[in-house]
Amino acid sequence: MSRVLRFRGELSVLAGRLREQAHRPVPGAESSLAEMLGDRLLLAVRSHNTPSTLYYVQADGETYVVKVEFGRAQTMRDEVQWYRDAARRGLPRPLFITGHSGRGLSFLLLKCFGDGSTVDDLALAGASAGELGRHVARALDSDIELFHLTQRHVDPAQVHRLAERRLARRRRQAGAFPFLRTLLDAAVVTVNGEAMPGVARCLSRVFEDPRLVAHLTPDRVGVTFGDLHCGNILVDGGSTEVVDPRGGPLLPITYDYGKLVQSLEGGYGAVMAGRYVLRRTGETEYEFTTEDVPGYTDLGVLLAARCDERLYLQSLYQAALHFVAMLPHHASAQEETTALYLCGVSLFDKLLAQLA
Missing domain, CATH: 3.90.1200 (Aminoglycoside 3'-phosphotransferase; Chain: A, domain 2)
Incomplete structure (x- = not known):
């Protein structure tokens, strides 16, 4: 199950709307998602060798990262499942908040860690x-x-x-x-x-x-x-x-x-x-x-x-x-x-x- 109900405020609203987007394939899904994020969206970073996009968003005065793949998104589905399996085994990862896969998109909602430097x-x-x-x-x-x-x-x-x-x-x-x-x-x-x-x-x-x-x-x-x-x-x-x-x-x-x-x-x-x-x-x-x-x-x-x-x-x-x-x-x-x-x-x- 999702962990959406375990947190409150703007972050809970954001997670709920992401779940709605995941289940509702629409034309122009990427622009629709950006519109939904609205003023919360700080930055979007696209990878040239993977289908995922990172959206840096603000909620409740904190910055979070939403990792998204549109459509079938098997790689992201597997990643969401990895986090869920880790939590089920009693091995939760500290950055993971929630994630979901649907017909429209798959997403992970993560805590932001530093400035992304590796x-x-x-x-x-x-x-x-x-x-x-x-x-x-x-x-x-x-x-x-x-x-x-x-x-x-x-x-x-x-x-x-x-x-x-x-x-x-x-x-x-x-x-x-x-x-x-x-x-x-x-x-x-x-x-x-x-x-x-x-x-x-x-x-x-x-x-x-x-x-x-x-x-x-x-x-x-x-x-x-x-x-x-x-x-x-x-x-x-x-x-x-x-x-x-x-x-x-x-x-x-x-x-x-x-x-x-x-x-x-x-x-x-x-x-x-x-x-x-x-x-x-x-x-x-x-x-x-x-x-x-x-x-x-x-x-x-x-x-x-x-x-x-x-x-x-x-x-x-x-x-x-x-x-x-x-x-x-x-x-x-x-x-x-x-x-x-x-x-x-x-x-x-x-x-x-x-x-x-």
């Missing part, structure tokens, strides 16, 4: 590894607590099949973008003069070797944030919160360790901030560099030291898979997508080198 923002601004590490450690400890309270043993083959289905689904989505299919099918990719196996060859190398699959696949799953990259770790002075949990099935903790590896070692934050240089020099040949983030270099070493060898390799593998799986969602921006692909190729190359 660990990525701090890192790209030159923050020290010590400052970054405190926020990352808090976020990771919170994630591990969720996992440990809910974990259960599963057949590793089940976890592997989940990864295979995810990649197969994203490959079908990639079919709408010829340039992306070319990247995914490339046998060899040359980056800065170094030839490396393409993603398809790397995946075959793992999937066709049962010993590698067994070594890289965990046998425990549980509740995790599911998207613990540094762009989802919010900071406000010395405080830390995590947003944008990924709904859906229970996941291995290495899924989120992989998200951190993706940020700290893979260059994800720099690419998303446009802090990279990319030039195509041949059919599958590129000059490519991401901005060096000194704080992340040190943190990557610390994260690796926090894991045993197998856990780190599993996390590195997950990070490479994350880069591949996200490509269709970014494909409207071809250069950015190519940069993310090359980050994934680089992590696969690092993984296979360590497995050799």
